[in-house]
Amino acid sequence: MSPADPAEIWTYLRQDPLLWLTATLVAYALGDLAFRRSGRRPLVNPVLVAVVLLALLLRLTATPYERYFDGAQFVHFMLGPATVALAVPLHANLRLIRSTVWPMLAALVAGSVTALVTAVAIGAAFGLRGETLLSLAPKSVTAPVALGVSETIGGAPNLTAVLVILTGITGAIIATPLLNLVRIRDWRARGLAVGVAAHGIGTARAFQVNETAGAFAGIGMGLNALLTALIAPLIAPWLVALLAG
């Protein structure tokens, strides 16, 4: 085999799934490194860093998203099994759930409905319509479930993915100052509310602040995934038609 010139190698690489699969993992590893170097600041979110790096790379190399996804789909596929796996931490916290079942369920329903209704209502008040508004509705749910919900109700899953990440970062940044401001000291309540409103990124932040808060945040995230998957398809299209029809 005679040596090929770089242009030919590039032609091969950009069509092969291997390149974009590798790029996805490298970008995430860099994002994770930046996150740990920053002292785990919520703003330096590994996913956000990875998304920005990859988006710049796609633009620089004039690669269409569809070709990128041919490689990245192997990572994307694992979202399904990962969603199923959320049952395990939920089950591990079963005793904690049983001991405070009513406050938790009440806060779950109230927080979940508030997150959904206020997102759509405020978005509509600011002039958002149709697909964009529907993409916003499941923003507080953990990403794998939010993408599924967005697709089910007629949103744009890719847009939802970014809105979910931004919601998580927002929740992680504001939760501690906000809850200190209103003088809430119950770690169970704080954790659960953050898990419901800001899913995994909020949960990770809650674990940094307090162990109990972290456990309750994880429960809030898991239960909200189930609840939003059930209620969003019933409420969101109706609400969007009502407020922005």
Add this chain to the structure above:
Amino acid sequence: MIVNLVVLLACQLAGEVAARAFGLPVPGPVIGMALLFAALVLRPKLAARIAPTTSGLLSHLSLLFVPAGVGVVGHLDTLGRDGVALIAALLLSTVAAILVGVWVFLAVARLMGTPE
């Protein structure tokens, strides 16, 4: 490891089939999660068996939504046009959801007399 992956994939597959067969609005993997949860309640020993696989998967959960997140390149015009509205909705809605969540939790805990 393989058996554990089969457990997860089988739950997801059953969830996808159930969602379509009964026309449920819930994503298949969420039904799969509920099925696995039911299985764990019925057979608690299963948890210790599959925990190594699931915790490995969940510790890298955020990596898994990078490919979908990169899809934002197709929505940059939406983000540019509606950026302010989207950020306002995210911020205010997150504040509202957190506050309503903690207040309802504390109110019901007080009502039920659940000790801290």
